[in-house]
Amino acid sequence: MAQAERTRETVVEAALARLDLSAKTRLLAGQDRWSLPALPEIGLTSLVMSDGPIGVRGVRWAADDPSIALPSPTALAATWDQDLARRAGVLLAQEARRKGVHVLLAPTVNLHRSPLGGRHFEAYSEDPYLTGVIGSGYVNGVQSGGVGTTVKHFVANDAETDRFTVNNLISARALRELYLAPFEIIVEQARPWGIMTAYNAVNGTTMTEHHHLVNEILRGEWGFDGVNVSDWTAARSTEGAIMGGLDVAMPGPVTVYGEALAQAVRDGWVEEATVDDAVRNVLRLAARVGVLEGAEPVVTELPDVIDGEDLAREIARRSFVLVRNEREALPLKPGTVALIGAAARDARVLGGGSATVFPSRIVSPLDGLTAALPEGALSYAVGAHPGTELVIAGQGFELRAVCRGADGTVIGTRDVPDGQIHWNGSDLPKGVTPERIQTIELTGTFTPRDTGPHTFGIKGVGPFRLGIDGTTYYDGVQRLDNDDPFSGIFDAPVPRAEAELTAGEPVEVSLTHEVAVSGDEALMRDITFALAHLGPRRDPDELITEAVEAARAADTAVVVVATTERVESEGFDRADLRLPGRQDDLVRAVAAANPRTVVIVNSGSPVELPWREEVAAVLLSWFPGQEAGAALADVLTGAEEPGGRLPTTWGSLDAAPVTQVVPEDGELPYSEGVFIGYRAWEKQSRTPAYPFGHGLGYTDWTYESLASDGTTATVRLRNTGERAGREVVQVYLSPSEPDEGRPARWLAAFAVVEAGPGESAEVTVGLPRRAFETWDEEAGAWAVVRGAYRVEAGRSSTDRRVAAMIDV
Known part of the structure; x- marks a missing residue:
């Protein structure tokens, strides 16, 4: 133990x-x-803690407190670059310090067990080694900036269906070799300073x-000495949690915890020494991040400042996978x-749920290509x-929140x-307290972009009154038919x-909400609701016809297709892998009109591409973060090379080896054992659309050539091409004697190399024991x-070029 660490431990004791x-x-229970x-x-x-993993939201979930929005974790993993992950972490530590945050609730390192997992955009890969390496870079980067991480969700939170109660049945071997x-x-x-335990049972x-x-x-076994924090509302038993290692x-x-835990100690159910162990872990974290007087923080000299927009753009273009x-x-x-697709104009740059942040700007593909191409x-x-x-509600809306007391008097306002x-409770407008507030009115104007029927709606639970242009359209109580405590955040x-x-x-426009205490005591101080909107929808066939005419008149057609927040988000799994709406029909029609059709797939995880052999090019852009369009223009014009490789196998749902994510009688058996992802595709002799790597x-x-001594x-x-490039060298191990078990x-190592045209490169990688x-x-x-x-x-896992034999 280094001297600085010994000194911190002395202060902690x-x-x-x-x-x-x-x-x-009290220290072991959140104060809010x-x-x-x-x-x-x-x-x-x-x-102070804050959600991640692509940005640092801070303690306020609001667009008036913007954050840098990096590409999705699947995109970061697609770079196969640990140093780039480290730089992303350094930037996020910088953002955390700016927002007064000491601990980032990230990264998510659960595996892509099945393509139906609704939250896979927030995790890295189907492969445990790639996930661990990218996650290590991210954690090292964040903590080098003096900010803690909580690696999550420990363990086997690999799907969202019944996530609060599901009992995942997993063999010890699969747990060790894959999920742990x-x-x-x-x-x-x-050496992460924190870990977050999951909702599910194992x-x-x-x-x-x-x-x-x-x-x-x-x-x-592993010697982890950090804090173990529960996922939000996951802790259910005072004695069970403290004895199970929850801090x-x-x-x-x-x-x-809090008074309930103190009483358990007084009643003899819990030893105070056990409480001391948990408190010691919390104080150690406080010392490491610099909020415990007398203890020198781990980081006393901060890394150089990083330009967030530049790094977001770099990660995006390095993550794009040209398949x-x-x-x-x-x-x-x-x-x-001819640029085609609603997602080209209104880009989807991040996934739904707790990964959501609010960037100060979003560069859409339309913005990016408009700036890059000649007039x-x-x-x-x-x-x-x-x-x-x-x-x-976003574009075209100018809104503010007006808070009133029980007598109708305005007690505070805030632009929204x-x-x-x-x-x-700690994020109310100035002058507003939970005890005084009775109603909140979202009020302002909406300037439509299109003429026609506009639909307005409400997200949230409780009494609402909705008025448009002086007419009250709804005045009643909105209820949702589930018991998820986060319904107001995740439901449609x-x-x-x-x-x-x-x-x-x-x-x-006006949406008034009568504030009520939530039925869930842990969320009692939250006020969550939203005004939602959908513009006019013209006849789909007419829109496709217009797109075909535009494609036929252009030298190249670029079609952007995308998923939506109702397809990929925290809180639910996917029912299928199809692109929503008429997007498949659109691609086929455009491809028939223009043989130089390029399709950009804007999704955080695999979707089916039934037209992939009918188009000239397919580029996967993931959820590419706030600089999406600028990075896309870089790659499409050739100013930069698409640098990504698949961190997860892409294929049809019919062929996917692992598809069960819905528990039966509360249990979800991981009956596939150690065979998920590319390991399972190969075992079952199934051919994906695009293989891992x-x-x-x-x-x-x-x-x-390849030479190996076993270590x-x-x-x-x-590089036998005509321009400089970057290659991801992937090293796989295969036993010479087939073994059904x-x-x-499996992936054993990888490295990124660069070389100019005609140049050679040599890379040596370690083979872990x-x-x-x-x-x-x-x-x-x-x-x-x-x-x-x-x-x-x-x-890739199926395109292996050189080999050598070794004995172990």
Whole structure:
């Protein structure tokens, strides 16, 4: 232990000794949604947490407190670049410090077990090794900026259906080799200061009470010495949680800790020494981030300032995966371009749920290409809308919130950049308190972009009154038919009004909500609702016809297709992998009209592409963050090369090996064992649309040789194209003797290389000992599997170019 760390531990022990039982147990319970209480008697200031992982929202869920929005975690993993992940982390630490945040609730390192997982955009990959390496870079970056992380969700939170109660049944081997593996890698490589335990149960025990996985494996075997915080509202039992290794129960002010834990100690159900262990972990975190008086923080010299917009743009273009490029459709040749698709104008840059942040600007594909192409070269057509659901009021709305007391007197106001209110007790407008507030009115004007019928709706629970242009369309109580405590955040808006409006003519809008205490005590101080809107929808066939005419008149057609927040979001899983709306019909029609059709797929995780052989090029852009359009223009014009490789296999749902995400009688068996992702596709001899690791650039590479001594692999390759490029060298291990109980091959190492045209490059990567081990369930230990192995290097799990044999 270094001297600075020993000094911090001394300060922690001294502070702990000065706390009585009441203070200790209060420290283990959130004082509100995002923070732990200050304890002035020991020089401890309040420790603040915030959602991530693509930005730092801070304690306010509001568009008037903007944040940098990086590309989705699937995009970050698609770069296959640990250093780029580290730089993303450094930027997020910078953002956290700007917002007064000490701990970032990220990264998410659950696996893409099934393509139906609704929250996969927030996780990295189907492969545990790639996930662990990218996650380690991210954690090291954040913590190098003096901000803590909470690696989540420990463990097996790999789907959203019944996530609060599902009991996932997983073999010890699958747990060790797949689901625990990214956490283990990150603990070893990055020493995270925190971890977040999941809602779900594993093999009969809820994760916030899982003594074996938390105390024996995480803390015992791996030596994790950070804080274990519950997912929000996940802690259910005072004694079970503290004995299961849970340090902090969030959110507050009412949790299973606090006075309930103090009473459990007084009654003899819990030893005070057990409480002390949890408090010690919290104080250690406080010392590390610099909020405990007398303890020097881990980081005393901050990293250089990073330009957030520049880094967001770089990550996006490095993440784009070019999966098809026939007839060298990309980069774009000089000439005219027809840009098509609603998502080209109204970009979807991030996923729904707790990953949501509010950037100060969003560059759409239309914006980016307009700026990059010569004047007159670009035309635009809507073509097809991804969905028909309402979205939070944004463009064209000018709104403010007016708060009134019980007598109707105005007690406070605040400008609201979009139509969403998400306030807690510490985030009310000046002069407003939870005790005084009776109603909130979102009021202002809306200037339509299009003439026709506009639909307005309400997101939230409780009494509402909605008025448009002086007419009251709804006055009643809105209820939702589920018991999810986050319904007001994640559920779809309910349509409540339709009004004929004229483009360019502003109208008055008003949505009044009568504030009520939530039925869930842990969320009692939250006020969450939103005004939603959907513009006129023209006949889909007419829109497709217009798009076809535009495509036929242009040299190249670029079609942007996308998912929506009702397809990919926290809170629910996907029912299928199809693109919503008439987007497939649009692509086919455009492709028939123009052989140089390029399709941009704006989704956070796999979708089916039934037309992929009918188009010239397919580029996957994930959820590309706030600089989406600028990065897309860089890549389409050839100013930059698409640098991404698939972190997850893409294929049809019919062929996908693992599709069960819905529990039966509360249980979800992981019956596939260690065979998920590319391991399962190969075992079942199924051919995906695009394999794990696949991705094209704008140059060609020849793999010349591979040499390995069993501990390292050295790969030599040459850029045989006509321009400089970047290649992701992927190294796989394959046992020479087939073994039904093991995958045919698995990723063991990777590296990014760069070379100019005609230049060669050589890279040496380490082969981790763990790559040769399996978990022996009988012995309860890792065991090296001896024998001959084939070490292969190439461009994807199915495109392996060079090989060498080794004996282990």
